[in-house]
Amino acid sequence: MRTYPIPFNEEARLRAVYSVPGLGEENSAVFDAICEATRKLLDCPIAHISVVEDDTQWYKSVVGIELDRMPKDNSFCVHTIMSGEPMVVPDLSTDPRFEAHPMVAEGGPGARFYAGVPLILSSGQRFGSLCGLDLVPHEAPSDQQMAVLVDLGQAVVAALEGVPPTPVDQKEDETAKSTFIVLVGHELRTPLTILFGSLQLLEATAESGANKPLMGSARKSAKHLIDLVETIITYSDASTGELRLNEHVCSLEDLLGDIADLSLPGADGVLKSVSVADDSLSVPVYIDPDQVRLALNALLLNAVNHGGQNITVGSRIDGSGNIELVITDDGKLDANVELAALYEPFVVGGDIINRDTRGGLGLGLPLTRKLVELHGGDFEVIAADDHTSAVIRLPAWRVKAAQAG
Structure with missing residues (x-):
C-alpha cells in the first residue's frame, strides 16, 4: 500500500498548484539562495523546495544533492503538507511513520x-515545502530557527506569486465545496433516517420486547450525529475544503464494540444486528x-x-503488518457491478443483487475512501460468491506509534 496520506481536499489543492504561473520546473537564483540560507540555518548538507503534485514530487530548487522527480512514496513533504504547521523529525529511523520509509530504511540513502x-x-x-535534510540525526531546531524557516517559506511563496496567478475556474472550486457538503450531508441525514426508522419500529413493536435494542440504536445514532457536527465544526476549513485529523491513541476493541453494538432496520424494514468477529x-x-x-x-x-442478513465487523493484520478493519455481510454483488465506480460520488455501480439502492450507495463509500486516505490508508470493496466485504487498511506504523506512546 502507499506510504503517504492524501489531503481531504486534494482535488482543489491540485487546481491551486497548477494555477501558479511561477511554479514551473525552471529555476532562478532567488530560490537557490533561499535553499542555501535554509541549509545554513539548520546546519544541514541538503535543502530543497519541493512541489507535491498528484503522483509525484519535484523540486523548484535543490542544494547539496542531485534529486530528480520522484514518486510520492519516496517523499517526506507529502506529510508536511497535511497541516499548516512545520514538521520536525530529529531521527527518522526512530519515528514509527518513517522507519520503514524507502528513504530511511536499509538500502536507501539513509535519511x-x-x-x-x-x-x-x-x-x-x-x-509543497521548504526543508532541510541530513543523513545523521539532529537535535530539534530552536523556536527561533523554526520561526526563520517559516519566514523563508513565505519568501518562496511571495517570489512565486509575484506574477498575477492564472485565474482559477471558481466553478470547479465551488463544485468541490458542494461535493464536500453533500458527502457530509449524506452522513448527517443517514443517522437521522436510522433514528426515525428505529422509533417507528419501536412504536410498532412496543409489546414484542424489541424496544430495548431499538432505543439503544436510536440513542447511538443521535450521538453519532452530534459528534459528527462537532467534528466538522472543529476540524474542517470551509475556505479550502480541508478536513484535519485529531489523532490520539484509542482502543481498537472499544471502537469495534461501539460500532457493533447496534440493532438497525434495513431499507426493507427488517431488523438487523451486527456482531464483532x-x-x-x-x-x-x-x-x-x-x-x-x-x-x-x-x-x-x-x-x-x-x-x-448477517453482518460482522472485525479487525486483522495483513501480511505487511497493516491493520485491516473489515465489515462483511452475506449479500452478493451482481457480476455487472463496477467496483471501482463505487468509490466515486453519485455512482451506484450497476445492478445489485440483495442490495436495494434506495437511499444511496452513492456517497458513503467516497466519503469513507477520503477519510481513509487522510489516514494514509487504502479502502476497497471485495465481492465474493457468498459475501461482500468492505476493507479499511491502515498503515502498520499506527500500531507502532500507539505502542510507543
Whole structure:
C-alpha cells in the first residue's frame, strides 16, 4: 500500500498548484539562495523546495544533492503538507511513520533528520515545502530557527506569486465545496433516517420486547450525529475544503464494540444486528477515532440497508503488518457491478443483487475512501460468491506509534 496520506481536499489543492504561473520546473537564483540560507540555518548538507503534485514530487530548487522527480512514496513533504504547521523529525529511523520509509530504511540513502515548513499559497492551499535534510540525526531546531524557516517559506511563496496567478475556474472550486457538503450531508441525514426508522419500529413493536435494542440504536445514532457536527465544526476549513485529523491513541476493541453494538432496520424494514468477529484484534492504535468511526458507520449503514442478513465487523493484520478493519455481510454483488465506480460520488455501480439502492450507495463509500486516505490508508470493496466485504487498511506504523506512546 502507499506510504503517504492524501489531503481531504486534494482535488482543489491540485487546481491551486497548477494555477501558479511561477511554479514551473525552471529555476532562478532567488530560490537557490533561499535553499542555501535554509541549509545554513539548520546546519544541514541538503535543502530543497519541493512541489507535491498528484503522483509525484519535484523540486523548484535543490542544494547539496542531485534529486530528480520522484514518486510520492519516496517523499517526506507529502506529510508536511497535511497541516499548516512545520514538521520536525530529529531521527527518522526512530519515528514509527518513517522507519520503514524507502528513504530511511536499509538500502536507501539513509535519511535521518528532517525539518520542513509547508508552503502555503494566498488561496490557503499547500503546494509543497521548504526543508532541510541530513543523513545523521539532529537535535530539534530552536523556536527561533523554526520561526526563520517559516519566514523563508513565505519568501518562496511571495517570489512565486509575484506574477498575477492564472485565474482559477471558481466553478470547479465551488463544485468541490458542494461535493464536500453533500458527502457530509449524506452522513448527517443517514443517522437521522436510522433514528426515525428505529422509533417507528419501536412504536410498532412496543409489546414484542424489541424496544430495548431499538432505543439503544436510536440513542447511538443521535450521538453519532452530534459528534459528527462537532467534528466538522472543529476540524474542517470551509475556505479550502480541508478536513484535519485529531489523532490520539484509542482502543481498537472499544471502537469495534461501539460500532457493533447496534440493532438497525434495513431499507426493507427488517431488523438487523451486527456482531464483532471472534478473531478480531484488541490492540491500541493511533488514529482519529471520530473519523474512523464515521467511515465504519458509513460502511455499516450500507451493509444494513443494502446487504445480507448477517453482518460482522472485525479487525486483522495483513501480511505487511497493516491493520485491516473489515465489515462483511452475506449479500452478493451482481457480476455487472463496477467496483471501482463505487468509490466515486453519485455512482451506484450497476445492478445489485440483495442490495436495494434506495437511499444511496452513492456517497458513503467516497466519503469513507477520503477519510481513509487522510489516514494514509487504502479502502476497497471485495465481492465474493457468498459475501461482500468492505476493507479499511491502515498503515502498520499506527500500531507502532500507539505502542510507543
